Amino acid sequence: MIYSSLLIDSSVPIQIIITNLSIPNVELYYKNFLLPNKHRINLIHVSNPFIVHTFFLPSYGISKFSKIEILRVYDIKSTYIKNILDCLMDLPELYSLTINVIDNIDDINIFYIKIFGLSKLTFCQVEYKTVPTQTDTNYLVIDATIFSPLQQLIINADFPTNSLDILFSCFPQIRRLSIDRLTSSTTKEIKPIIVPHLKHVTLKLNNIKFNEFEQVMKNFFENIQILSINTNNDQDYIQATKWEQLIINHIPDLSIFSLYYDGIDNTTSIPNHFQLNELIENFNSSFWIERKWFFNYQYVDEESSDGGIVYTIDPYRKHYHIYQPANQLELDMNLNAVKHVHIWKTTNVNQSFK
Numbered sequence: 199m200i201y202s203s204l205l206i207d208s209s210v211p212i213q214i215i216i217t218n219l220s221i222p223n224v225e226l227y228y229k230n231f232l233l234p235n236k237h238r239i240n241l242i243h244v245s246n247p248f249i250v251h252t253f254f255l256p257s258y259g260i261s262k263f264s265k266i267e268i269l270r271v272y273d274i275k276s277t278y279i280k281n282i283l284d285c286l287m288d289l290p291e292l293y294s295l296t297i298n299v300i301d302n303i304d305d306i307n308i309f310y311i312k313i314f315g316l317s318k319l320t321f322c323q324v325e326y327k328t329v330p331t332q333t334d335t336n337y338l339v340i341d342a343t344i345f346s347p348l349q350q351l352i353i354n355a356d357f358p359t360n361s362l363d364i365l366f367s368c369f370p371q372i373r374r375l376s377i378d379r380l381t382s383s384t385t386k387e388i389k390p391i392i393v394p395h396l397k398h399v400t401l402k403l404n405n406i407k408f409n410e411f412e413q414v415m416k417n418f419f420e421n422i423q424i425l426s427i428n429t430n431n432d433q434d435y436i437q438a439t440k441w442e443q444l445i446i447n448h449i450p451d452l453s454i455f456s457l458y459y460d461g462i463d464n465t466t467s468i469p470n471h472f473q474l475n476e477l478i479e480n481f482n483s484s485f486w487i488e489r490k491w492f493f494n495y496q497y498v499d500e501e502s503s504d505g506g507i508v509y510t511i512d513p514y515r516k517h518y519h520i521y522q523p524a525n526q527l528e529l530d531m532n533l534n535a536v537k538h539v540h541i542w543k544t545t546n547v548n549q550s551f552k
Contacts, residue, residue, distance in 0.1 A: 213241035245272040254282045261288030270296040283312035299326035314346045325354035338364040350374040358383035366391045376400040390417040400426040408434035426456040438480035
């Protein structure tokens with residue numbers, strides 16, 4: 199009884215992580231532990247679909263937990279997302295939100311407008327799916343007069359380039375952005391916006407040609423200092439001179455640059471090993487050496503030339519091997535400083551460290 203009283207009366211914050219509870223246990227846990235400690239709970243992490251939906255029922259009332267600062271909910275069905283996001287408006291201290299939706303969201307506007315309205319949110323990570331045929335048309339049409347204090351945003355979903363202007367209009371304080379699948383879009387004109395606080399950008403490009411990517415950089419990312427790019431197919435991404443001109447003229451403050459390109463197996467783009475070698479050699483000019491940005495590549499199967507690696511490295515780290523026992527093809531590079539490594543069409547890839 200003494201220990202129970204100490205637990206309930208203590209002011210020490212409690213972090214709740216729930217992964218698997220039966221229906222009766224959820225009710226007991228809620229009644230006997232969560233409610234008595236609602237004034238102390240500052241983090242809730244829920245990864246069970248049933249529990250997520252139960253917690254946001256009116257009879258439970260997530261709004262009772264007004265001290266929540268960090269909320270992570272996973273495996274949500276899209277049919278529940280609006281109700282869940284509505285409930286978040288009643289959490290005045292919420293500054294960090296992670297949401298994972300397991301199926302398609304028909305209209306991303308409903309999703310984002312609720313997030314934009316969270317008055318203290320500074321970190322947000324979202325993951326959802328969209329119907330492939332709607333990717334190009336499902337862009338943001340939100341009132342750009344809505345402002346959010348968000349500083350870090352991670353989007354693990356398809357996000358069209360023609361929604362970036364609205365995004366940055368609503369997030370003037372954003373400092374760090376990561377988009378897992380930035381998709382090409384030409385359905386509306388993209389308005390340039392100065393994003394003065396944005397310094398760190400990570401983008402995985404989904405079939406975006408270099409010309410469109412270049413325009414995106416000019417429109418939004420001229421103040422960034424750290425850039426990480428994952429791309430494919432368009433050979434222009436491994437044209438060193440194009441990068442040099444873009445960086446010199448439009449990203450002058452860039453200090454850390456990381457790139458991997460996975461279009462090596464596109465034989466219409468890069469017909470052979472020698473042409474690729476020539477392209478990569480162009481990244482060895484004084485421009486790249488002065489900035490300590492070093493590039494390398496390796497075919498995993500030289501006979502068929504259907505697999506490979508392109509990566510950036512830092513030369514001042516430990517040595518690293520990747521090799522394939524089937525044909526004893528060995529790749530040497532530097533451990534820890536390898537910015538990106540992408541391997542495909544290989545099996546049983548082994549690693550050894552010196």
